[in-house]
Amino acid sequence: MAKTKKQPRPKAQTPKGFRDYFGAEVRDRALMLERIAAVYHRYGFDALESSAVETVEALGKFLPDVDRPNEGVFAWEDDAEGWVALRYDLTAPLARVYAQHRNDLPLPYRRYAMGPVWRNEKPGPGRFRQFYQCDADTVGAASVAADAEICAMLADTLEEVGIPRGDYLIRVNNRKVLNGVLEAMGVSDEAQAADVLRTIDKFDKVGEAGVRELLGKGRLDASGAYIDGVGLSDAQIELAVGYVTARRETDTKTLERLGELIGESDVGHEGIGELMEICDLCFCLGYGDDQIIVDPSVVRGLGYYTGPVFEAELTFDILDEKGRKRQFGSVAGGGRYDDLVKRFTGQEVPATGVSIGVDRLLAALREKGRVGGEAPGPVVVTVMDRARMADYQQMVAELRGAGIRAEVYLGNPKNFGNQLKYADKRGSPVAVIAGAEEFDAGKVQIKDLVLGAQIAENATLEEWKDRPSQVEVPRADLVARVREMLGQ
Amino acid sequence: MAKTKKQPRPKAQTPKGFRDYFGAEVRDRALMLERIAAVYHRYGFDALESSAVETVEALGKFLPDVDRPNEGVFAWEDDAEGWVALRYDLTAPLARVYAQHRNDLPLPYRRYAMGPVWRNEKPGPGRFRQFYQCDADTVGAASVAADAEICAMLADTLEEVGIPRGDYLIRVNNRKVLNGVLEAMGVSDEAQAADVLRTIDKFDKVGEAGVRELLGKGRLDASGAYIDGVGLSDAQIELAVGYVTARRETDTKTLERLGELIGESDVGHEGIGELMEICDLCFCLGYGDDQIIVDPSVVRGLGYYTGPVFEAELTFDILDEKGRKRQFGSVAGGGRYDDLVKRFTGQEVPATGVSIGVDRLLAALREKGRVGGEAPGPVVVTVMDRARMADYQQMVAELRGAGIRAEVYLGNPKNFGNQLKYADKRGSPVAVIAGAEEFDAGKVQIKDLVLGAQIAENATLEEWKDRPSQVEVPRADLVARVREMLGQ
Known part of the structure; x- marks a missing residue:
């Protein structure tokens, strides 16, 4: 008799190095x-x-002597297309x-x-x-x-x-200026030119003295290991270091200095x-x-x-x-x-x-505080009476109609505390509350959750009295009053 | 001696089934x-x-008895994560x-x-x-x-x-209403229920009579092949066809009809x-x-x-x-x-x-003509005199500053005809032209390419006289006049 093997539950995780972005x-x-x-x-x-998805051939990562594409890309073999990659x-x-x-x-x-x-x-x-x-x-x-x-x-x-x-x-x-400096230095070997480039790129890390050593005989690094130098002469080193430090207080002076170096x-x-030419064009445009x-x-x-x-x-x-x-x-x-x-x-x-x-x-x-920060959550209309769902939906529809982000609580409404916890998790600035009493009186309760949180934290009794965090208003004033609380 | 094998040129093509989207x-x-x-x-x-990218395990496409994921997804084996897929x-x-x-x-x-x-x-x-x-x-x-x-x-x-x-x-x-109808039909076998579903889904294709045949004894299809039927009784077929044709002129009547069918x-x-409930909520919201x-x-x-x-x-x-x-x-x-x-x-x-x-x-x-159509190309500032590039760049900068999409011609300016062909390919509404003469006089030429094309096609000489497609204006009026031509 064939038995179905019970599958273990899959792990709910992105592959390593991947992530999700929220809100x-x-x-x-x-x-x-x-x-x-x-x-x-x-x-x-x-x-x-x-x-x-591109063919590996078009991406240019295909090595002729291996049957698997280069490292560094995600690639797989397609039945029709051969190797393809992201x-x-x-x-x-x-x-x-x-x-x-x-x-x-x-x-x-x-x-x-x-x-x-x-x-x-x-x-x-x-x-x-x-x-x-x-x-x-x-x-x-x-x-x-x-x-x-x-x-x-x-x-x-x-x-x-x-x-x-x-x-x-x-x-x-x-790059052409660097090529000019390399020419003036008498460096024509491509491999040596690459060594020079790699070395002056370390300027930020090892400083001028370090670069001089590395361009010349070599240098003991922090761990005590000896790093071989490029083997340039002092005159050559002078030009290379001159190049990477050629920036002056104005572009004109920088370009003059470069002119000296390239001979x-x-x-x-x-x-x-x-x-x-680039400087001139940018300058003429007002940069x-x-x-x-x-x-x-x-x-x-x-x-x-x-x-x-x-x-x-x-x-x-x-x-x-x-x-x-x-x-x-x-x-x-x-x-x-x-x-x-x-x-x-x-x-x-x-x-x-x-x-x-x-x-x-x-x-x-x-x-710089130019994006995001505390993006406010939606206004949450809570549900006191499940049978009134159409009325609650009507409230959020009115709020949305006025351009206010709003939603009705759609979880199990039994525990009202959970609804306020939900509003908190959503970062809601305002909650709307209406039960049988409010419906009968044609009113709604509007709770300022931002102010409520402030009061809970540090307000005195006096302030609380002057500006209560929850108000009862006529149903018809819902949108206007919420808008007011949102400072819109 | 090792020979470097000359690589053939790669094909410039997306893999089959993929495409690029432009502009x-x-x-x-x-x-x-x-x-x-x-x-x-x-x-x-x-x-x-x-x-x-997700693990194949999380996507739920992994079949326990094969070492390659299901067809239908792009999947590959990751060294660290095992099988992953798009x-x-x-x-x-x-x-x-x-x-x-x-x-x-x-x-x-x-x-x-x-x-x-x-x-x-x-x-x-x-x-x-x-x-x-x-x-x-x-x-x-x-x-x-x-x-x-x-x-x-x-x-x-x-x-x-x-x-x-x-x-x-x-x-x-x-789905629950269908389940109710299946219950009323006495269809409890899942495979048979799936057959019924698959069959009534063909209503658009084979019509009511066809569905009746396919739910019953079967049917000769267009090619002359005999398609086996689901084997339902006439009473069962009546309910199934009743279900798929239950729509009435109002939701209330449709729901009544469904009520008859589910017993x-x-x-x-x-x-x-x-x-x-869904109908009520949507109705209350004004839908x-x-x-x-x-x-x-x-x-x-x-x-x-x-x-x-x-x-x-x-x-x-x-x-x-x-x-x-x-x-x-x-x-x-x-x-x-x-x-x-x-x-x-x-x-x-x-x-x-x-x-x-x-x-x-x-x-x-x-x-419906709600998007796209003829999205106008940029205003093209042509280049008559390469040494005046800063002036041309200045013109496009002014146009852009006024919110007008604009660019300077950056190809080889020698052949002026090529520049106008370029403007045509870009769908440009307007070209700006200035050579030594215009610069000396503090003027620019503005060419209305849309009007120009119309005139070229079908205008009479009279119309041409009244509204020339190219005008010379003071340099200072460039932006205002281009804006006018664009109808802004």
């Missing part, structure tokens, strides 16, 4: 993205929503979309995209395997006017969502010219050096991008978990990359763009 | 979802965004979320969710493997007041997004009582029988839901691909299901909810 978390993000989209749209960027960013899909639809798309093609991306990485505190990105890119524009536009748009976007001028700084650098390098001068500046210490991304690079930093202080002041840091980054579509078509297509770290920017807005 | 498609959907969310929010529903709807994740977070969530818990879901099914025309759903559910409310609320909210939602009263109908049925069945009378009605012919979903079932149908005619008039049909459905969380906790938790077919509703709104 205000969802709404605040949606509102912020909506505002960002409005700016992008005004700048002529078109919305694009590509599919979450997108890990919004740039790789843009490349595929542009190559696929290039005959129908305008050139240049300005597009924005926002949505979740997935990374098959080890999750950690605050590091999730699904998170939002929000990108804007211009495909097919070789002119640095496109880069300047991205910088201007980024500044507008930050201000639009609630980061005021003075609280952010968009720092611009250019005769053509590519270096081209890079400086591009930075100058000041408290908004957009040239800063050669922006090294992150220089390995990937081929021209201008941008990073938006929030400059206000926050307290870290240990109570120390620190700057909020980077919330967006981007730059110019010219091999976007080449993999697909063989044709080189210039592109530039920016990606906003949605969760970090949202965290910043919370920090 | 207005994305914005129209976002706007519609925003409006729906506003109604849900006003009703006290809280937003929830659960992770796209969510195939928003209800299964709600069950997991509620079970996982039940100690922190209010009870009842009203939540809405919107986002993509994925189905590993054979794609077909208009059938995609990734599509949007938009759900609202109330968990933990046993009262049919919760069902009535869902119906009322659904009516409000449809009207809010642009389906006016009279163009939709929310039809309500109840002494307790569960049947319970079902009729619930339908009556008429042109909005919400009882209709026993709504059979779809009765196999899944345990109590009230709802379906929203759009009642206006559209022309199908063959030019024949037909009704638009269903855009939302839902009902009550009481075993949502039981799999996880062993505890029965009542729930009711509705799911809106986002793509179908959006298609309906397009049909």
Whole structure:
């Protein structure tokens, strides 16, 4: 006889590294993205929503000598399509979309995209395997006017969502200038250039002296281990350190200083010219050096991008978990990359763009009190008499009609205390109460739960008398009185 | 010697059954979802965004005797988590979320969710493997007041997004009434009950006579094959057909008719009582029988839901691909299901909810001209003189400052014809033109591209004279004049 094996109960849990977002978390993000989209749209960027699933081949993560795709993406084998994967960013899909639809798309093609991306990485505190990105890119524009536009748009976007001028700084650098400095240094080997880049990127961590050691003979690290150096000469080191510390009090002086470092390098001068053009364009549009500046210490991304690079930093202080002041840091980054579509078509297509770290920017807005905080819950109409459900529903309908978020208690109404506990859990500002007595008299009770909580905590008897937290009003005054209590 | 194998170029294509959404498609959907969310929010529903990836165990698609998950979902084996899958709807994740977070969530818990879901099914025309759903559910409310609320909210939602009263109908049925009819028929075998349900669901397709044959001895189908019947007696068939045709001109009469059919069945009378309560509540709230009605012919979903079932149908005619008039049909459905969380906790938790077919509703709104249509492109500022880029950027900045969507041409400006072709591809209503001559004179040319296209098509010389499609205006009048041309 066949026996059905009893299944154990499934665990009610997200996979590790995934999470759920509730209420205000969802709404605040949606509102912020909506505002960002409005700016992008005004700048002529078109919305694009590509599919979450791509062929591994199109994503470019397929290694020729293994039959399983690269680590880092969530991939599986589809019966019809072979290996497919969840997108890990919004740039790789843009490349595929542009190559696929290039005959129908305008050139240049300005597009924005926002949505979740997935990374098959080890999750950690605050590091999730699904998170939002929000990108804007211009495909097919070789002119640095496109880069300047991205910088201007980024500044507008930050201000639009609630980061005021003075609280952010968009720092611009250019890979070509670094190439010029490397040329002046006599570093032509790509591997050595990458070593130099990796080393100057440690400036924040090990300081100037540390970078000098690491560019030269090497350095004992904190644990006592010896880190081999890049082996540059003192003159070379001088140029590299000069580069990363080239920022001066004005862009003009910074560019002058860079000019000294690159010597005769053509590519270096081209890079400086591009930075100058970006500065000029932004200046003409009214952006000041408290908004957009040239800063050669922006090294992150220089390995990937081929021209201008941008990073938006929030400059206000926050307290870290240990109570120390620190700057909020980077919330967006981007730059110019010219091999976007080449993999697909063989044709080189210039592109530039920016990606906003949605969760970090949202965290910043919370920090500044620009979103969320205590979003009030709905007005709760309690149920004293189950048979009067139509009357209670009528009350919430009237409240909603006046634009007030409201709901009737739909649980078991027997225990009235539970209804008030429910209202409390919902963060309700106001509860409405009506039983047989009130219905007979054509009245309702309105309870100010915010005031009630304050009174319970610290009010004196005198205050209580003057402003009771619960009032009885004619049924016809329900909406007006609730509105009053809500301060609307 | 190792040779690097030259990789062929990757194909620039979405996997089959997936697609990209561009521009207005994305914005129209976002706007519609925003409006729906506003109604849900006003009703006290809280937003929830659960992770796209769930353990297969939590989704409930794991078959005990195979080591690969069920067909129908996209699943893969995660090193740490075992089998995981993309969510195939928003209800299964709600069950997991509620079970996982039940100690922190209010009870009842009203939540809405919107986002993509994925189905590993054979794609077909208009059938995609990734599509949007938009759900609202109330968990933990046993009262049919919760069902009535869902119906009322659904009516409000449809009207809010642009389906006016009279163009939709929310039809309500109840599984318990069907159970009552089955009881009166003497059908107690579950398999036979399922056969009856499946058969009466074919009413639209085979008509009353066909259903009678299929409930009885069987029927020759169109291809000449003989379809076995359920084998019911004439008296049984009478009740089953009576049920599915029980709708009368008023809800009261429909409920009376159902009362005749169920005889002494307790569960049947319970079902009729619930339908009556829903009707009463909706009537008291001002909804008429042109909005919400009882209709026993709504059979779809009765196999899944345990109590009230709802379906929203759009009642206006559209022309199908063959030019024949037909009704638009269903855009939302839902009902009550009481075993949502039981799999996880062993505890029965009542729930009711509705799911809106986002793509179908959006298609309906397009049909009615309520969204999209010809969304105008940006004003394009053309580039006659590359050295004047700052001036052109200044123009677009001014236009944007006035809330006008505008962009500067960022492609190679050499060929001016290409710039106008670009403006055409962008659907631009207006192009701005300024070269050395205009700059010297402090003027700009503004070209009305909409009017220009009309003139090119069919205007006479007279009209052309009166209203030229291109005007020269002082630079200072740029914004005002563009605004005028846009009819703002």
